[in-house]
Amino acid sequence: MQVPAALRAGEVRPVAIGGEDFVLWRGDDGRLRSVPRYCPHLDHDLAEGYVVDNELVCPGHAWAFDGDGHAYKRNEFGRIDPKGTVASLAIDETSAVADIDFDDRARFGTVPESMTAVYPPDHHLLRDLRFSFEHDDESRRSRAWMPVVAELCTDLGAARAGALAILVDVVGGGLAATAAAPGWIATADLTLHLVRAARPGSVVEARARVLRAGRTTVVIEVDLLDEHERDVGIATMSFAVLPRRDSNPEITIVRQSSSTMALTESRLTRPLLEELGVEVRDAARGEIDVPVGEWTLNSMGAMQGGVVATVAEVAAETALRVATGEQLVVSDLYVTYLGFGRTGPVRTAVDVLATGSGHGSARVELVDAGAENRQMTVVHAGATRDLE
Amino acid sequence: MSNPTNGPTNGIDVSGNGRDVGHYMGVTMREVEELHLEGRAAIARHLLGPDGAVRTGALLTMVDNIGGLNGGLAALPDGWVVSTNLAARITALARIGSLRLDSRLLRRGRNAVVTTVQIRDEGANDVLVASGVLTSAILVPENGPPPWTRPLELEPPPARADDLPAIPDWLGIREAGADTLEIDLADGLRNPWGILHGGVVASLVDLAGEHATGGGRTTDVVLHFLAPNRVGPVRAQVRVLGERSDGIVLRVEVRDIGADRTTAVAVATCAKSR
Numbered sequence: 001m002q003v004p005a006a007l008r009a010g011e012v013r014p015v016a017i018g019g020e021d022f023v024l025w026r027g028d029d030g031r032l033r034s035v036p037r038y039c040p041h042l043d044h045d046l047a048e049g050y051v052v053d054n055e056l057v058c059p060g061h062a063w064a065f066d067g068d069g070h071a072y073k074r075n076e077f078g079r080i081d082p083k084g085t086v087a088s089l090a091i092d093e094t095s096a097v098a099d100i101d102f103d104d105r106a107r108f109g110t111v112p113e114s115m116t117a118v119y120p121p122d123h124h125l126l127r128d129l130r131f132s133f134e135h136d137d138e139s140r141r142s143r144a145w146m147p148v149v150a151e152l153c154t155d156l157g158a159a160r161a162g163a164l165a166i167l168v169d170v171v172g173g174g175l176a177a178t179a180a181a182p183g184w185i186a187t188a189d190l191t192l193h194l195v196r197a198a199r200p201g202s203v204v205e206a207r208a209r210v211l212r213a214g215r216t217t218v219v220i221e222v223d224l225l226d227e228h229e230r231d232v233g234i235a236t237m238s239f240a241v242l243p244r245r246d247s248n249p250e251i252t253i254v255r256q257s258s259s260t261m262a263l264t265e266s267r268l269t270r271p272l273l274e275e276l277g278v279e280v281r282d283a284a285r286g287e288i289d290v291p292v293g294e295w296t297l298n299s300m301g302a303m304q305g306g307v308v309a310t311v312a313e314v315a316a317e318t319a320l321r322v323a324t325g326e327q328l329v330v331s332d333l334y335v336t337y338l339g340f341g342r343t344g345p346v347r348t349a350v351d352v353l354a355t356g357s358g359h360g361s362a363r364v365e366l367v368d369a370g371a372e373n374r375q376m377t378v379v380h381a382g383a384t385r386d387l388e
Numbered sequence: 389m390s391n392p393t394n395g396p397t398n399g400i401d402v403s404g405n406g407r408d409v410g411h412y413m414g415v416t417m418r419e420v421e422e423l424h425l426e427g428r429a430a431i432a433r434h435l436l437g438p439d440g441a442v443r444t445g446a447l448l449t450m451v452d453n454i455g456g457l458n459g460g461l462a463a464l465p466d467g468w469v470v471s472t473n474l475a476a477r478i479t480a481l482a483r484i485g486s487l488r489l490d491s492r493l494l495r496r497g498r499n500a501v502v503t504t505v506q507i508r509d510e511g512a513n514d515v516l517v518a519s520g521v522l523t524s525a526i527l528v529p530e531n532g533p534p535p536w537t538r539p540l541e542l543e544p545p546p547a548r549a550d551d552l553p554a555i556p557d558w559l560g561i562r563e564a565g566a567d568t569l570e571i572d573l574a575d576g577l578r579n580p581w582g583i584l585h586g587g588v589v590a591s592l593v594d595l596a597g598e599h600a601t602g603g604g605r606t607t608d609v610v611l612h613f614l615a616p617n618r619v620g621p622v623r624a625q626v627r628v629l630g631e632r633s634d635g636i637v638l639r640v641e642v643r644d645i646g647a648d649r650t651t652a653v654a655v656a657t658c659a660k661s662r
Binding site: 188189191193195196211212216217219221231233234236238240241331332334336338353354356358359361363375378380382384385387388 | 472473475477479480494495497498499500502504516519521523525608610612614615629630631632633634637639650653655657
């Protein structure tokens with residue numbers, strides 16, 4: 001294979017070699033370098049990476065690659081953490097073209113076992129919901145997009161509040177983590193108010209910004225918009241700022257990045273509630289069970305916060321439909337997180353607070369039934385007729 | 389009766405600032421068991437809105453009062469609290485009274501306390517009128533938190549409720565645009581930390597929603613306190629997000645104009661006026 005020498009310093013280009021995907025880039029020193037195309041950390045596409053000096057930096061979490069088979073992580077204070085070795089190609093450049101020795105495996109490195117146990121795994125909701133992200137650290141804003149598919153919708157054909165809560169949780173949590181760095185965060189609460197239905201075939205955009213980044217708390221606001229810039233809803237999240245522990249995921253602040261966790265084959269193949277394994281035990285009481293499985297885990301090994309909101313949504317919707325005899329859908333959620341759901345099943349109980357013509361409200365309590373009914377979450381939910 | 393000692397305690401003034409708001413609301417409170425408070429309030433005329441029911445702002449202030457006190461007790465012995473999030477759903481109109489308040493501790497963390505509050509109308513078959521959650525940040529006052537005798541019991545305020553002005557007049561509300569209301573930061577509206585009382589901010593949000601929707605009643609509020617209001621005037625500006633079968637959804641931004649900063653953001657639903 002020949003690579004045009006016209007690849008300029010700072011340029012990045014994907015190539016397929018012997019059935020394997022690589023990217024090439026030219027450093028400031030003029031030398032052509034290579035690395036496998038997908039980051040060994042979280043599979044971000046390094047073809048979307050950027051060159052700093054002579055290194056290629058991943059757009060996802062800023063792992064850096066020197067092209068000689070080494071991966072690093074530099075934090076904002078300059079600390080460098082080696083991240084093992086990766087493959088590289090033997091490249092022999094001439095004045096006109098670059099020749100790559102495909103058979104030179106001597107320089108192919110290995111990916112440490114710890115790096116292959118990546119989060120999220122290949123089959124995970126953060127991949128299957130096909131979110132894409134953009135982050136701009138200078139303005140302390142992040143954006144994310146979620147394609148609305150039928151599997152994410154209620155029986156009335158609009159995206160579930162819970163599905164949108166998952167989107168909010170992911171984009172808001174990511175932004176809060178950068179705002180709290182070098183500290184770590186724990187989600188305290190999430191609120192969501194919907195005003196417009198998001199139908200299958202549309203894309204919902206979540207625009208998150210930091211309202212407050214204090215010593216002990218971070219508050220994020222998220223606008224949800226459709227493709228016509230119309231309000232779909234608004235969400236807020238609060239986070240407690242905690243001291244960093246070694247077990248916390250690493251966050252490196254990058255000025256600008258765009259990414260997705262979706263793999264080529266990632267998609268929902270059945271309705272969200274089916275995928276979650278929702279089992280209704282008593283509809284009138286809003287008692288449902290949901291297992292804690294790998295598909296829904298967050299990076300801390302507990303049920304993801306947006307999924308917790310989804311479970312509460314389903315419980316409230318179920319009980320309010322029985323109480324009112326109307327096909328109500330949940331339009332508001334106020335989720336107060338009290339503890340993790342790690343064991344499962346997560347079990348709900350609903351107290352219907354009020355009902356009226358075309359609306360109702362409920363209080364939902366979630367416990368981890370497998371952990372001696374440990375209290376996980378308290379949720380206030382409001383439901384209305386189908387949104388416009 | 390157990391009351392805090394008189395005078396400021398270096399950062400917290402539990403006998404001066406904050407008492408005016410407590411007296412205006414007329415809430416009495418007692419600790420029925422550890423970190424479980426009960427309160428009562430008569431439905432006084434000055435708390436009523438145009439529809440003859442207790443204004444949502446007053447109910448939110450009660451949530452902030454009893455939930456905040458419960459959170460403060462949970463933060464002892466070293467800390468006291470300041471409200472950071474207040475959320476409540478109004479589930480029925482409160483017209484008869486007395487109101488019965490119930491606050492329990494949900495969680496006491498290292499930096500924050502979460503309490504839940506329910507308010508019922510005893511004269512209307514104890515119907516639930518509000519259900520809320522208050523999150524408070526734990527702060528450590530320089531000279532320690534206010535001293536309380538436990539179990540806590542707060543005596544009824546002086547019986548002068550009939551003389552009190554209605555909430556808009558008490559706050560000194562003035563219009564600053566079709567979607568904006570404004571108040572001055574009067575001393576009587578401050579909390580024990582010397583900043584605008586969280587319940588007053590909630591009342592301002594409630595009135596701003598009512599103003600922007602032409603008389604709508606606030607049925608649901610999520611309010612994030614982002615920074616203290618210290619200078620004033622304090623302005624609440626409304627943006628309408630959309631309309632649903634249960635009302636109009638609004639975003640309300642509160643700013644301390646004198647300090648040139650956003651101090652609170654709320655999302656509220658206002659039932660349409662009839």
